[in-house]
Each structure stands twice: as C-alpha cells, then as structure tokens.
Amino acid sequence: MNASNDQQDIKREKILEASYQRFLHYGYSKTTMNEIAGDLSMSKALLYYYFPDKSELYMAVMRKLANDYLKQLEDKLGHFTDLREAFLFQVNTHHDFIVSNYNFFDFFRLNEQNLPDTIWETVGQIRGAEIKLLANAIQAEVEKNNIKPVANPIEIVEVFLDALHGIKVGGSLPHKKLNFPHKEHLDEIHNKRLLLIDIFVKGLK
Amino acid sequence: MNASNDQQDIKREKILEASYQRFLHYGYSKTTMNEIAGDLSMSKALLYYYFPDKSELYMAVMRKLANDYLKQLEDKLGHFTDLREAFLFQVNTHHDFIVSNYNFFDFFRLNEQNLPDTIWETVGQIRGAEIKLLANAIQAEVEKNNIKPVANPIEIVEVFLDALHGIKVGGSLPHKKLNFPHKEHLDEIHNKRLLLIDIFVKGLK
DNA sequence: AATTTGATAGTTTTGTTAAAAAAGTCAGGA
C-alpha cells in the first residue's frame, strides 16, 4: 500500500478542479492540456502522469459532476409523500444541474464526437438513477393505493423522461439547428415541463 | 393568358415526380440536376425553365407531400367522438407519413443545412395544422363537459407535440448521435407514443 | 411566342499538401 495516496488524491482533485474551470469556460475542444497545466503551474507531462489522456480527464470531471447529481437523487429516494412531489424533484434537480454546468456540456451542442464512448456509460448511469427514483415512487404510490396498479413502471418512466426531453421552445416558428437548448430558453422549457408533470401525474391516477 | 398552361402544369408534375423519386432514394445533396433531367430525358436547362433553382424544386416536392398530409388532417377536423380518438388519429397519420416518405427526409438526419429558410415555413404550417386539429378536439371535449375546462388548449397541445417528438429508443443504452430516428425504430417509437397518449389524455380528464 | 438545348460562366465540393498546433511519450533528474 502506498502511503502517499492522499497527496496523489489531493493533486488529482486540483487537476480536476482546474480542468473543470477550463472546460466550463471554453468547452472540450477549445481547451488544451498545456493551458490546464499552465493554470496549475505544472508541466503537461505531469497531467499524463495522473490521467491517461485528455478524454479520460474530461470523463473524470464529468463523473464527478454526475456523482454529485446522483447523490442528490439517491438521498431522496423513497422519501416522497406523493408522486407529484417525486416528479417535481427530479425535474427541478435536473434543471439546476444543467443550469449550473451549462457550458461544460458545450460538446453536446456542437458535435464534438471525439469523446470516448465510455461517456455514454455515465449518461446511462444517470438515466438509470432517474428511472430508479421515479419507478420507485410510482411503485410506492401503487402500494398505497393512491394510483391504479401499472404493468410496467419502468416503461412509463422511460416514456416520461423521453417526453420531458422533447420539450423545446419556439412553438410557432421551429428553429433549424436545435440540438441542445439555448441557455436563455432553459427557464421556459422548465416551465413547460412543470405543465407536463401536472397532466402526466394526473393521468396515472 | 397562356393556352398551354395545362401542358406546363403536366410537365411540372412530371418533374416533381421524378425529383421525388431521386430525393427519396438519394437525399437532397446526393441528387444532381443532371440526374433528374436525365431521368426525364430532358436538358438540365429545362429544369431551370420550370423551377428557379434546386432548393425551390425540393421545396415544391416537399410542399406537395405536406399538402397531402395536411389534407388528411383537415378532412377529419371536428369529426371526432372523443379526445383519445383525435390524438390517436394525429399520431397514426403522422407515423404513416414519416414511414412512407422516410428517405425523403434524409437531410434532417444529416445536417444538410443548405436548404432554403422557407422550408421552416412549411414545417411550421404542418405544426400549425396539427395544433389546430388537437386544440379543436380539446375545445370540443370541454364544451361537451367531458373534460374540465383548460386555460390554454394550444399550450397543452404544444407540450403534447413536443413530448411526442421526444420519444426515442434505446432507453438503457443511450446512443450518441441521435438526430432522427432510425427506420427500424419507428414502430417501437410509435408504440411508446400510444402509451403516452393513454396517460396524457387521461390526465386531461 | 412558348419551349428547349448546347455551350459556358460561376460557385461549391473535394482532394492535396505544407505548416502550425496540439496530443502524447520518454529518458532521466530530484
């Protein structure tokens, strides 16, 4: 066992923090390893001592963010008094998560496809946690006889999450290249999602 | 007044038909004016006699398709016995429309952005007709006291259409570059949409 | 006069190559 693991971990954290700031401001492709190293007053080679390559570094930052988000969801798992509250919690938490890390996800707006496939693992993990949270809430409501039994809670939650994801802005004049919502539209989208929750939850009753 | 307008219109139709076949098989950017002209055994210059440019030709084909679709919707406008029937009709008609013209919309999957802005007019027109159909159905139900009054039917329909649009496949393992659904997934998506209708319509009651 | 075309002009896409920038490696120092 290595006695200096603490020191290593601290340095790793510092690297993650500096990288996060760069990625947040400039996105993945406009951030260079030299710049990150420069911010930390260390050599670029040292970065490669701690992380195998650039995309793994990005992934590590992403995983940290994802873990914070997952923790928020899991802390509340099973502590809801009704279904609407659970759905609201999910949507609000998600909204806050996106808003506060908006620029970090630049690469989703542009198609910076040069990212590792393992990123979809993390995305899938997040989705899994969301599904678990909501399916659990539905199950609890069924057992309390607040809503009628459903054949497959997970299927319903998946449709719900997809539906949420489809909510966009610009109803009358559709915009052409809409990959990722624009920052100033996030609140409007959030409001529409709240409306969807009202209808959807009522439909399950 | 020109006596040969009929002949012109017939030729225009022939051009539209040939162009449709080409666009359907090869998409916009992989279809050349020479090829269309070749299919019709006419000179390329003649195409430019009938249509101002390539994108306007594509638009003309698109408008023809859109008109067929709009006609289907408008024929049924106001002839529904209940809300669910109206929503089902919209989703099924839309599904058939996409399936039968799938390859024509290639340029939506790839980002063939070199299309005229006026295309969004047509897209908006379609969306407008869909909204009109469904908002009308909701209003009718309200007046028959089958569902409770709603503040803004259009807002609800917009959320519904967005939600439909968000339904994708690959719940567990999200796929990276999902712009437009893959052809073999259309049926699965359609089924999920039917589930969404069940819940949504019930939520409006 | 309305249609049609061959020839051609103008523009966009594609392919090539060289220089610059960035990613990634490594032998060796502290």
Next chain:
DNA sequence: TCCTGACTTTTTTAACAAAACTATCAAATT
C-alpha cells in the same frame, strides 16, 4: 514516486488546384 524538458506523433488549419455541380443565356426548335 513524482516531476520535467525535449522529443515524436497525431490532428487541425490554410492554401490552392482540380473536379463536380449549379445556374445562365444566346440561339435553335416547335
């Protein structure tokens, strides 16, 4: 074990020529 400067390899960018395609037009045909 941690760290660096110098180095190699890979990717991005820019410039430019060739090819492909769009679009135009004067002249021929009906």
